[in-house]
Amino acid sequence: MSRYYLAPLEGITTHIFRNAYHRHFAPMDKYFTPFLVPHSKKGFSAKEKREILPENNEGLYLVPQIMSNHAGDCLKTIGKLEEYGYKEINLNMGCPSKTVVSKGRGSGFLAFPEELDRFLDAVFEGIGNTDTQISIKTRLGKDRPEEFGPILEIYNRYPLKELIVHPRVQKDFYKNEPNLPMFAYASGNSKSPVCYNGDIFTLKKYEEIRQAFPETEAFMLGRGILMDPLLLMRIKNQAGEEGAEKGKEQAKLCGFHDRLYEDYRALGMGDKNVLFKMKELWCYLGQSFPGQEKALKKIRKAERLDRYEAAVEELL
Ligand SMILES: Cc1cc2nc3c(=O)[nH]c(=O)nc-3n(C[C@H](O)[C@H](O)[C@H](O)COP(=O)(O)O)c2cc1C
Structure with a gap:
C-alpha cells in the first residue's frame, strides 16, 4: 500500500497546521518539520521547541528536518532531537533559497560532492550503532540534472532510511516541470527506498505519477x-480506501480553517501575525474557490481580524 507524507513548508506546515490537518483530513503517514538550522552554541529557540515538543505533535509520526553542512553541529542537533525521543531525522539537501545556497547549504551543498560525502560519512560515523535513522530530501543538483548521477553514487554509500527526490535543480526554484526521466533514474539506481515529491496538485497528476512509477x-x-x-482523501477514495463523502467538503474546510485560525490566535502572536499566517495559506487555498475572486480579494485586503472573519464567512 502506498504511503503519503506532508512536505515541510517553512512558515506554513507548523505544528498548528499539522495538527489541524491531521484531525480534519486524511491523515498522512509522516509529517516533517520545516528545516531546523543547528546553532553551534545555543539550544533550540522557543519557536523550534514548539515545533518538536512531543506534546505538540501527539498522534502524528513526525520527522524533524535538519539543514546543515557541518557534521559536528548536525550531530549535536541529532543528539538533542534523540533526547525528545526522535529516532528518524531528515536532512535537507533541497532548499533553493539564495541565502541558504550561498552558504553551501540545502541544494547549495549539492555543488560540493566531496564535502557532501565527508559530511555524510561523519554523520553516519557519529550516530554509530544507535537506532537513529537518517533520510535525505534532495533536489537533483545545483545547475544541471546530470549532476545527480555522482550525487546518487554518494547517497548509495550510506544506509539511508529513504531518499525523497524532488526532481528539479536549484536553478529551477519552483519553475519548469519536475524531471521525470531523472526521477526514473533515481528510482532505478538508488539503494535506499525512494519517495516522489513535486507538483502533485490534482488527483489526475497523482494518477499519472503513480502509473509512470508503479x-x-x-x-x-x-x-x-x-x-x-x-487531495489525499480524493487519492485514497480512488484507491478504494476510506475517504470523504461528497457534500461534506465545505464543512470540513470550514472546520479546518476555524481550528487553524483559533490555534494561531491562542499562540498570542498578535493579530498582524495571525493575519499574515492565514493570508499566506489563502494564497494556495484560494485555488479551491474558482470564480470567487471578489471574496478572496476581501480576505487578502483584510487588515483587521473582524474584517478577515467576515470575508471568510462570506466565502465558506
Ligand atoms: C513556502 C515553501 C516552504 C518550503 N520549506 C521547506 C522546508 O522547510 N524544507 C524542505 O525540505 N522543503 C521545503 N520546501 C519544499 C517542499 O517541501 C517541496 O519539496 C516542494 O514544494 C515540492 O513539492 P510540492 O510540489 O508538492 O509542493 C518549501 C516549499 C515552499 C513552497
Missing part, C-alpha cells in the same frame, strides 16, 4: 495539500 511506494505532497486539503 514501483514507488511513497509520495510527498506539499503545495497540492495547501491548494486542496482534501
Whole structure:
C-alpha cells in the first residue's frame, strides 16, 4: 500500500497546521518539520521547541528536518532531537533559497560532492550503532540534472532510511516541470527506498505519477495539500480506501480553517501575525474557490481580524 507524507513548508506546515490537518483530513503517514538550522552554541529557540515538543505533535509520526553542512553541529542537533525521543531525522539537501545556497547549504551543498560525502560519512560515523535513522530530501543538483548521477553514487554509500527526490535543480526554484526521466533514474539506481515529491496538485497528476512509477511506494505532497486539503482523501477514495463523502467538503474546510485560525490566535502572536499566517495559506487555498475572486480579494485586503472573519464567512 502506498504511503503519503506532508512536505515541510517553512512558515506554513507548523505544528498548528499539522495538527489541524491531521484531525480534519486524511491523515498522512509522516509529517516533517520545516528545516531546523543547528546553532553551534545555543539550544533550540522557543519557536523550534514548539515545533518538536512531543506534546505538540501527539498522534502524528513526525520527522524533524535538519539543514546543515557541518557534521559536528548536525550531530549535536541529532543528539538533542534523540533526547525528545526522535529516532528518524531528515536532512535537507533541497532548499533553493539564495541565502541558504550561498552558504553551501540545502541544494547549495549539492555543488560540493566531496564535502557532501565527508559530511555524510561523519554523520553516519557519529550516530554509530544507535537506532537513529537518517533520510535525505534532495533536489537533483545545483545547475544541471546530470549532476545527480555522482550525487546518487554518494547517497548509495550510506544506509539511508529513504531518499525523497524532488526532481528539479536549484536553478529551477519552483519553475519548469519536475524531471521525470531523472526521477526514473533515481528510482532505478538508488539503494535506499525512494519517495516522489513535486507538483502533485490534482488527483489526475497523482494518477499519472503513480502509473509512470508503479514501483514507488511513497509520495510527498506539499503545495497540492495547501491548494486542496482534501487531495489525499480524493487519492485514497480512488484507491478504494476510506475517504470523504461528497457534500461534506465545505464543512470540513470550514472546520479546518476555524481550528487553524483559533490555534494561531491562542499562540498570542498578535493579530498582524495571525493575519499574515492565514493570508499566506489563502494564497494556495484560494485555488479551491474558482470564480470567487471578489471574496478572496476581501480576505487578502483584510487588515483587521473582524474584517478577515467576515470575508471568510462570506466565502465558506
Ligand atoms: C513556502 C515553501 C516552504 C518550503 N520549506 C521547506 C522546508 O522547510 N524544507 C524542505 O525540505 N522543503 C521545503 N520546501 C519544499 C517542499 O517541501 C517541496 O519539496 C516542494 O514544494 C515540492 O513539492 P510540492 O510540489 O508538492 O509542493 C518549501 C516549499 C515552499 C513552497
